[in-house]
Amino acid sequence: MGIPRAERLVNLVLCLLSTRQYLTAERIRGIVPGYSDAASDEAFYRTFERDKAELRDLGIPLETGRNSAFDGTDGYRIARRDYELGDIALESDEAAAVALASRLWEAPELGTAARGALHKLRAAGIDVDDAAPAPVEPKVRADEPAFSPLLAAVREGRPVTFDYRRPATSSSMSRTVEPWGVVSWCGRWYVVGHDRDRRAPRCFRLSRIIGEVRAFGVRGQVSCPEDVDLMDLVTGFESTPPPATRVRLWVARGRAQGVRRDAEVLAERELGGIAGEELRLELSYPESATGWLAGYGPDVVVLEPETLRKAVREAHLATLETLREEGHR
Numbered sequence: 037m038g039i040p041r042a043e044r045l046v047n048l049v050l051c052l053l054s055t056r057q058y059l060t061a062e063r064i065r066g067i068v069p070g071y072s073d074a075a076s077d078e079a080f081y082r083t084f085e086r087d088k089a090e091l092r093d094l095g096i097p098l099e100t101g102r103n104s105a106f107d108g109t110d111g112y113r114i115a116r117r118d119y120e121l122g123d124i125a126l127e128s129d130e131a132a133a134v135a136l137a138s139r140l141w142e143a144p145e146l147g148t149a150a151r152g153a154l155h156k157l158r159a160a161g162i163d164v165d166d167a168a169p170a171p172v173e174p175k176v177r178a179d180e181p182a183f184s185p186l187l188a189a190v191r192e193g194r195p196v197t198f199d200y201r202r203p204a205t206s207s208s209m210s211r212t213v214e215p216w217g218v219v220s221w222c223g224r225w226y227v228v229g230h231d232r233d234r235r236a237p238r239c240f241r242l243s244r245i246i247g248e249v250r251a252f253g254v255r256g257q258v259s260c261p262e263d264v265d266l267m268d269l270v271t272g273f274e275s276t277p278p279p280a281t282r283v284r285l286w287v288a289r290g291r292a293q294g295v296r297r298d299a300e301v302l303a304e305r306e307l308g309g310i311a312g313e314e315l316r317l318e319l320s321y322p323e324s325a326t327g328w329l330a331g332y333g334p335d336v337v338v339l340e341p342e343t344l345r346k347a348v349r350e351a352h353l354a355t356l357e358t359l360r361e362e363g364h365r
Contacts, residue, residue: 044070045087049096053119058101058111088112180242183218185249186227190215193256195232199246201343208246213238216260221270228266229258239270280318283325284339288312291335294328307337314339326351 047068052059065071065080074080091098097118100110182198189196196215201208215229224241231238260266284302287295289311299315306312319325322344329336329344330351338345 041070041087044068045090048087049091049114052098052112052114053116055113058099058103058107058113060109060111062109064112180225180245182227182242182245182249183225185251186215186242187218189249189251189258190217190227192251193258194251194253195258196249196251198240198249200240201244201246211240213240214258216258216264217266218242219266219270221267226270228269237264237269280320281322281341283317283319283322283341283344285315285317285329286312286337286339287315288335292332295332295336330355 047070048064051064051068059067061081061084064084065074071080071084074083088098097114099113099115101113102110186196195212197210197212199208200211212232213227213229214232215227217228219226219228219239224243226239226241228237228239230236285295285299286305286307287299291312295317296315299317302314302316304311305314322341326344326347329338330348333352338348
């Protein structure tokens with residue numbers, strides 16, 4: 037069965053976006069699905085010329101050129117700097133919609149298809165731009181497991197219960213909330229609503245929600261009051277930083293200067309036979325430092341608090357699992 041024209045055009049755009057080189061028509065014919073089934077060379081060139089004209093009519097900046105002075109045939113590519121959109125400012129509800137969509141873009145089945153396409157390009161000897169493999173990349177992320185069920189509860193107008201970890205502690209307590217909305221502020225996600233336990237409006241950071249979010253009751257029983265500004269509630273909630281949390285770390289000698297810059301050296305200490313120092317660091321939001329500390333790999337080990345130590349360890353295990361999966365492909 038032949039590939040539809042629209043799909044062929046999308047394949048062509050993705051191919052030309054994923055290379056820094058100019059690709060000749062013949063190379064494109066062998067790479068892009070939809071061209072190889074042309075009945076003859078003449079039929080292929082007619083189809084390819086129509087596709088080029090249509091892309092230009094759509095405003096896609098199709099460049100023509102040669103990779104070197106020794107090339108005898110023109111090639112084609114699409115420059116990302118001319119194709120991609122600039123930064124877009126999103127309202128909180130728009131950002132939530134984009135973040136929800138990004139979860140679909142990152143789904144395993146879509147990732148497999150994208151990797152397969154790039155493998156074909158590499159096999160053909162094409163220099164693939166790995167820095168930005170997709171033409172659209174959302175700036176808003178929603179990795180917290182609580183994001184989707186909370187957003188669904190807001191749309192359905194149903195109350196929820198969840199376990200919430202208190203700031204700067206490892207203890208948690210159950211909360212029952214009538215959710216009014218999910219808001220992004222300063223790179224963090226919050227659910228805003230009426231806390232039935234406190235009998236007052238409250239904000240809860242999604243990264244502190246533990247385990248499953250459970251919605252209950254009939255649809256439509258919860259709605260956001262018209263006079264409530266969700267963003268004002270969040271900024272008011274976070275306007276005063278919480279008390280700083282003391283974080284104790286082991287750092288290998290002479291390594292992780294970014295951590296040492298704001299830390300106090302407590303003592304010299306060996307860990308696993310490796311020389312280093314024990315440091316103390318004051319952090320207002322220790323959970324937000326997980327990625328930063330995990331990025332130093334074995335050069336930095338969190339000793340306490342326990343919640344941060346576990347979060348960094350889980351980040352290392354997730355990275356190791358990703359590397360294993362890449363090694364099996």
